[in-house]
Amino acid sequence: xxxxxxxxxxxxxxxxxxxxxxxxxxxxxxxxxxxxxxxxxxxxxxxxxxxxxxxxxxxxxxxxxxxxxxxxxxxxxxxxxxxxxxxxxxxxxxxxxxxxxxxxxxxxxxxxxxxxxxxxxxxxxxxxxxxxxxxxxxxxxxxxxxxxxxxxxxxxxxxxxxxxxxxxxxxxxxxxxxxxxxxxxxxxxxxxxxxxxxxxxxxxxxxxxxxxxxxxxxxxxxxxxxxxxxxxxxxxxxxxxxxxxxxxxxxxxxxxxxxxxxxxxxxxxxxxxxxxxxxxxxxxxxxxxxxxxxxxxxxxxxxxxxxxxxxxxxxxxxxxxxxxxxxxxxxxxxxxxxxxxxxxxxxxxxxxxxxxxxxxxxxxxxxxxxxxxxxxxxxxxxxxxxxxxxxxxxxxxxxxxxxxxxxxxxxxxxxxxxxxxxxxxxxxxxxxxxxxxxxxxxxxxxxxxxxxxxxxxxxxxxxxxxxxxxxxxxxxxxxxxxxxxxxxxxxxxxxxxxxxxx
Amino acid sequence: xxxxxxxxxxxxxxxxxxxxxxxxxxxxxxxxxxxxxxxxxxxxxxxxxxxxxxxxxxxxxxxxxxxxxxxxxxxxxxxxxxxxxxxxxxxxxxxxxxxxxxxxxxxxxxxxxxxxxxxxxxxxxxxxxxxxxxxxxxxxxxxxxxxxxxxxxxxxxxxxxxxxxxxxxxxxxxxxxxxxxxxxxxxxxxxxxxxxxxxxxxxxxxxxxxxxxxxxxxxxxxxxxxxxxxxxxxxxxxxxxxxxxxxxxxxxxxxxxxxxxxxxxxxxxxxxxxxxxxxxxxxxxxxxxxxxxxxxxxxxxxxxxxxxxxxxxxxxxxxxxxxxxxxxxxxxxxxx
Numbered sequence: 001x002x003x004x005x006x007x008x009x010x011x012x013x014x015x016x017x018x019x020x021x022x023x024x025x026x027x028x029x030x031x032x033x034x035x036x037x038x039x040x041x042x043x044x045x046x047x048x049x050x051x052x053x054x055x056x057x058x059x060x061x062x063x064x065x066x067x068x069x070x071x072x073x074x075x076x077x078x079x080x081x082x083x084x085x086x087x088x089x090x091x092x093x094x095x096x097x098x099x100x101x102x103x104x105x106x107x108x109x110x111x112x113x114x115x116x117x118x119x120x121x122x123x124x125x126x127x128x129x130x131x132x133x134x135x136x137x138x139x140x141x142x143x144x145x146x147x148x149x150x151x152x153x154x155x156x157x158x159x160x161x162x163x164x165x166x167x168x169x170x171x172x173x174x175x176x177x178x179x180x181x182x183x184x185x186x187x188x189x190x191x192x193x194x195x196x197x198x199x200x201x202x203x204x205x206x207x208x209x210x211x212x213x214x215x216x217x218x219x220x221x222x223x224x225x226x227x228x229x230x231x232x233x234x235x236x237x238x239x240x241x242x243x244x245x246x247x248x249x250x251x252x253x254x255x256x257x258x259x260x261x262x263x264x265x266x267x268x269x270x271x272x273x274x275x276x277x278x279x280x281x282x283x284x285x286x287x288x289x290x291x292x293x294x295x296x297x298x299x300x301x302x303x304x305x306x307x308x309x310x311x312x313x314x315x316x317x318x319x320x321x322x323x324x325x326x327x328x329x330x331x332x333x334x335x336x337x338x339x340x341x342x343x344x345x346x347x348x349x350x351x352x353x354x355x356x357x358x359x360x361x362x363x364x365x366x367x368x369x370x371x372x373x374x375x376x377x378x379x380x381x382x383x384x385x386x387x388x389x390x391x392x393x394x395x396x397x398x399x400x401x402x403x404x405x406x407x408x409x410x411x412x413x414x415x416x417x418x419x420x421x422x423x424x425x426x427x428x429x430x431x432x433x434x435x436x437x438x439x440x441x442x443x444x445x446x447x448x449x450x451x452x453x454x455x456x457x458x459x460x461x462x463x464x465x466x467x468x469x470x471x472x473x474x475x476x477x478x479x480x481x482x483x484x485x486x487x488x489x490x491x492x493x494x495x496x497x498x499x500x501x502x
Numbered sequence: 503x504x505x506x507x508x509x510x511x512x513x514x515x516x517x518x519x520x521x522x523x524x525x526x527x528x529x530x531x532x533x534x535x536x537x538x539x540x541x542x543x544x545x546x547x548x549x550x551x552x553x554x555x556x557x558x559x560x561x562x563x564x565x566x567x568x569x570x571x572x573x574x575x576x577x578x579x580x581x582x583x584x585x586x587x588x589x590x591x592x593x594x595x596x597x598x599x600x601x602x603x604x605x606x607x608x609x610x611x612x613x614x615x616x617x618x619x620x621x622x623x624x625x626x627x628x629x630x631x632x633x634x635x636x637x638x639x640x641x642x643x644x645x646x647x648x649x650x651x652x653x654x655x656x657x658x659x660x661x662x663x664x665x666x667x668x669x670x671x672x673x674x675x676x677x678x679x680x681x682x683x684x685x686x687x688x689x690x691x692x693x694x695x696x697x698x699x700x701x702x703x704x705x706x707x708x709x710x711x712x713x714x715x716x717x718x719x720x721x722x723x724x725x726x727x728x729x730x731x732x733x734x735x736x737x738x739x740x741x742x743x744x745x746x747x748x749x750x751x752x753x754x755x756x757x758x759x760x761x762x763x764x765x766x767x768x769x770x771x772x773x774x775x776x777x778x779x780x781x782x783x784x785x786x787x788x789x790x791x792x793x794x795x796x797x798x799x800x801x802x803x804x805x806x807x808x809x810x811x812x813x814x815x816x817x818x819x820x821x822x823x824x825x826x827x828x829x830x831x832x833x834x835x836x837x838x
Binding site: 140144194326339340346457 | 721
C-alpha cells in the first residue's frame, strides 16, 4: 500500500502544470540531444545545471531526468537513418537498424525503437518503484570479480557477432581490445600506446571509433560505384511506415529481454548502458530461430538494444537514489545536482525526500508516454529524410559525424582519429572483416582489464577469487557460448565424413 | 594695489591649486587605470574535465555566483579541454600566452600529471598563479560493522597482517594513494590500494565489503554515516570540519604526518599584464566574501582557503615537492 500511496502523492506532484511542462521540456530536449551525435545527456545536463539553481528542485530533477531517458529514445534515429550512432548506447542499433533502412523499412525500425523504448522504459520505472530498495542491496555483492566475468561473457558474444569467419571476428576483436588499452594506466600512471601524443593520454573514446567505422566507412564504401547512387526506398503512407503486427509478434521476446536484462545491468554501478544493449542484442541473437539473419536488418535486432538502454536508465537511478552511489557519468551529475539543490543523496534519501522521489517516478511514467507520442509522428518525418539522393545523403552523414565528434571534444586531433577509423572501417569492409566485434572489444576491454586487475589486487594474486559463485556461473555460460560453435562445426565435419563413408 | 596684489596672490594660488588638483586628478586617473584593468569580452575558463566533472561543476558554479553577485562585468564561459588527464587543458592555457581573458581552474591533478607523464609537457610553473580557492578535505571511512573503531585499530591490523587490508581509491597518483603512502611510511605498515575509475565504484566496493577502507569526500560520507552504513575514523583537514566535530584529525588521532593538501585554484596564461593579475586576485578575494560562496563551501563541506597568486605559487611548489617524494617511494617512474 505504501507504494500506491507514494505513487498517488507522486502524481499529485508531477501533474502540477509547472512540473508537467518541465517534464515535456526535458523529454523534448532529451530527444533532440539523443538525435545529435556527440552531444550526450551528461554534457547537456551539466550545461543546464546553472539554470536550475533558481528552479524548484523537484521540477528541475523531473526535467533533467527527462533529458536522460529522452536521449535514449532519440539516440536510435541517426543510427537507423545514417549509420551514425546518436548515443553511445545506440551503437548496436546501427547493425540491424541501418540495414532495415536500406531495405525500405526505416519507418518500422524507428517506430519499433520508440515502442520498445516505451515498453522497457515503463517496465524500468515499475521495477524502480517496486523492487528497487531490496535489489539495490544485492548489487553490492557485485564487485570486480563479478564484473570481470560479466565482461568475459560479453566478449564471448563475439561468436554471435561474427559473420562467416570466426577468425576474422576474433582478429577484429583483438584490435578493439588493443585500442581499449591505449592511454594512461589507472593502476601505475604509465602511458600505453600513446605515441607521444598528449591527446592519446586519456585513451580513445569509443564513440569516435564507432562513428568513424560505421558512418565514415559506410560513406566511403558507397562512393565507389561510378553509376549514380540509388535513392533508398521509402514506402508511402503512415500506415506502411509503422511496424506491423507481425513485427510486434517477432519482438515479443526482445521486449522482455530488453526490459529485464536492461534493468538488471542498469542497477550495477560498474556496467553501463552500452554494455546492456550489447548483451541484450547478443542474447536475442543466441535464442533466435534465425540467428544468421542478424545484421541484415531484423527488427528484433533493433527492439532488444533500444529497449535495453531505456530500462537501463531506470535501473541506473536505483543505486543513485537508494544508496547514493552514481553508476554512470549522467547519474554522477544528477548526484552533484541534488547536492547543489541542498538535498542529501544517500541511503536515507527516499525517506527524507519522498515528494521528490515519488514525483520523479510518476513523472517518468508520464515522460515515457510523452516520448512515445512525440516520437511516433516523427517517424514519418525522419523517414522522408531517406528520399534524399546520394549526393545529398552522404555529405549529410559526413557533416553530422564531423559536427558530432567536434561538439563532444572540440579537438581537431579527434576529428583526424575519426577519419582514420573511417579508413579502417572501409578497409575492413573490403576485406570482409566484421566491424561489430571491434566495437565490442573496445567497449568491454577497458572495464574487463580493470576488473581483472582489481580482483587480483583484492585477492593478493589468488585466482580463486574469480570462481566464487556469481562469476563462476557467468564464466561457465561464456565457456558454453564459445564451445557450442566448435561442437557444431565438429558435428558438421563428422556428418560429412560419415556421408562420404556411406 | 593692495587689492590687486591680493587678487594676484589669490590668482597664483588658484592656479597652483588648479595645477595641484590637476596633478591629483591625473594621478588619480592613472591610479584608477592601474587598479582597474577590466575584462572587456567574454572570459574563457578552461577546465580539464568534461561537462559534469568536478572541476567543470566548480567552474560553472563560480561563473553563476559571479553573475549573481554582479562581480564580473562580462560573461564567463567554461571550455572543456579534456584528455591527457589535464595535459590538454594545461597546454591550452599555456597557448594563450599574454591573454588576460583566459583562466584555468586547476586541481592537484595538474601538478601530479606532468610528474609521471612525459607527454604532459606543460607544468604549472609555465602558467601564472592567480588564486587558491579551496582545499578539499577528506575522511577515512570504514563500514559501520567493521572491527576498526579508530585509525589506530586499522593501522595495528595492517601491521599484524601486512598487505592484506585493502583501500579503494582512484588513480595511483590521486590524493587517496598519496596519503596512504605517507601513512605507510610513517607507521611502517603496508596495505593494498585498489584503483577504481569512478567514485561510485569505490564506494560500492567499500559498502559491499570488498575492501576495508576508503578516503572519501566528507559530503559523500556524511549521508552514509547518518544511514548507519559507514563509520568515519579520522579526517584530513587543517581544522576539524563542522560536519565532523567529534572525529579526530590525523594529528589528533596520533599520526603526525603532513597530508599533502588537495587544492582547487585558478591559474592564468603566462605573461599576462600585472594589472590583470591584480584584478583577478581581487575578484576571487571578493568572491570569497559573498554569501553564495559561503553557502557553496558549506553545502559541499569544503575548506575555504583563499590565497593570492604569490602564495599559491609557493603552495604549488611545496605540493610538487611532496608528490615527487611520495611517487618515488611508491616505485613510480618520474618523467621530470
